[in-house]
Amino acid sequence: MAMMQIKNLSKSFDDLQVLRDINLEIEKGQVVVIIGPSGSGKSTMLRCLNLLETPSGGEILYQGNDITKLGKLVTDYRKHVGMVFQRFNLFQLHTVLENVMMAPIQLNKMGKTAAKEKAMELLGKVGMKEKADVYPDTLSGGQQQRVAIARALAMDPEMLLFDEPTSALDPELVGDVLEVMKRLAADGMTMIVVTHEMGFARDVADRVIFMDEGYVVEDEPPEVIFTNPKNERTKEFLSRVLNE
């Protein structure tokens, strides 16, 4: 059984329909990249997957359970599915180390020493160990994003959602973040990544999904979608972004 099954998912904001009848299955260990023009509903879909947005219709099954029916227990579900945001969203009044070890201590009842040890290990993994004791606003965007990834990993998630993790970064800082994400993918993390980094999609994705006007228009391995897209809209979008 797929790790996550999305069935007939729809979402409207008042009378604006943003997601239309989305059906997807995501297998454990897969890296799924979502591309599409601005306003096509990529962020909205990602945010529905951890219920930061409440779907208007359809089901989202995680390990067979419909998460749209969880009610208050949604907080438990969210511990298993981490999220990395375009604008990092680190906790400004806390040091880098605190940002990473706080949630495991407060939500997973992890001991302080163990949590700190683990946080340092994760910060090492993303190359931010030296900055453990500084505050987020002293870091570059790329550094903040790597800390944000460590923070998400500290909860031992089974799946990670990325919403344009490199879009707010200066071009020279994008590489470091993508490098960390590549390593995560290689370690077998299940990832859903909304991005405009076509290089990352080509090299790392198992599947690339093209969204337009709230529909999943195409869902293919990168070799297929980049060389031989079936849909006219996919072709047009790709020729536009690849020729930039």
Add this chain to the structure above:
Amino acid sequence: MKLYWSKTFSTLGPSLIQGIGVVIYVTVFGFLVSLVISLLLAIGRTSKYKILNRLLVLFVELIRGTPLLVQFFYIYYVIPMLCDAFFMLFGIKTGLQIKPVVAGIIGFGINYGCYMSEVIRSAIMAVDPGQREAGLALGYSERQVLFKFIIPPALRNSIPVFGNYLVMMIKDTSLLAMISVQELLLRTKTFASQTFLTVEAYTLLALVYLVISVPLSRVSVVLEKKLKHRGK
């Protein structure tokens, strides 16, 4: 015109120093109460229950729409009478009285609490929504997010404004002369009416207020600069 400064200093001076004690006492407790009330009001206003929200808005409007001095009178004179009348229904004589200083602290607590709750509220709304989303995405509940990631930066950003309110409260303690609190103005008034040293007395009074509030204002400016350092 001949001015009698040394007499004013030697007689009114010691009395004013005692008065400063009263002012500090009322301000410290009044401010603490107003902090608690403002926080409760601001948190109450984040509630999803519409009725609670409406009631709190109404209360804040009621307080902000009436003068502080009237509120002091109300608490000092009217509330005890209402209590008396209420308990008389059950045949109990209370003879309740509120000490002027206590009426002052309650009045300041409620009045400033309402104004400061608006400060905290707008600071809460100014916190980047990304902080909330990051907390939720990690598995914190809405309530945990509010207390861990939204209220702390909101309070921090409110501190400079609170500093201004503190200085204002110190100056507003002069209103308490009207309900017979032995603060600075009442002492000066009594002295002036007994000695007719009106110019000296009120000049000294103004100086005392300046000596208290100017350094405090400075402190809050310095604090504001320090706090700017981290976060926004």
